[in-house]
Amino acid sequence: MAADPVTTGTMTTADLTASRQAAQRAVDDLRDALGARGVVLPSLDVDLHTFSGSSVRPLVELGRCTPEVAGALAALVRRGGR
Template sequence: MVRNEMKERQRVAAGKVRAAEDAVAELRDGLAAVGVTLPSLRIDPVSCAGNEPRPLVELGRCTVETALRLSAVLEGTRR
């Protein structure tokens, strides 16, 4: 029984990491569609460690120009 529980936890953990990878890809594509690239966009590897990962999306660093472009895009969606 313990072995089955461990396999289930591993399956759930892998699913969480896959879902985070999908979210990063979707965000990257959405940003690219409006002309914004976040070069450091990725999953934080530390948040995926352990038996029960809680993947975090790391937006990373970007240039001032990219930050301003992203702000302009967001401002356009609030109107």
């Protein structure tokens, strides 16, 4: 028989895990989409600090990049991803 999930603030550990996995999928999807267009954000990741409060809303850390990468990202957005 499974143990009751541990609660952290208002979320269970199962909720936290599911939330973290969903955020990581979003990061992976964005990394793949940008990479397919030649744009690499080296610091792209899930912001783990957003899991430290009692009300967890995961954020994606886009991070830092070179001016060339920022320009390439801006051009990609202006072209509508094409």
